[in-house]
Amino acid sequence: MGLLISILMAVLIGSIGGALVRNGMPGGFFGAMLAGFAGAWLGSLLFGSFGPVIGGFAVIPAIVGSALFVFMLGLLSQALRKSV
Template sequence: MLGSMFVGLLVGFLAGTLTNRGERMGCFGKMFLGWIGAFIGHLLFGTWGPIIAGTAIIPAVLGSMIVLAIFWRRGS
């Protein structure tokens, strides 16, 4: 549980930094973004790249970037 929380926070932070969106989401928002992004990324891109706590990081970040691009506006 703690590992998935850390990975979700890491993935959400990376996606927010790369897309320049979701600046005011907070830690829990970025953690949930990472979890949702990991789910979407796994469905779309499979599991490849480095794996931490059972989560493939690159597809998870790509999935989180897609979620951010669709649902969050810049500066919100």
């Protein structure tokens, strides 16, 4: 049950992070899950663990980290498109 809650929280956090950034995260469910897990890692690395913790995710740093991850992924995607 804990793994299911973690996956659902990762999708929710990834979706919120993608919605905060102009260029959304591609990949639907799996893209949002990737953004949620990467965002939680990046957010906890940069900001620590504060705020409510649900399913093992500190929600506020995870959302900010997810938005940063999607933003950086969008910049990388634009740079790769311009170089081709």
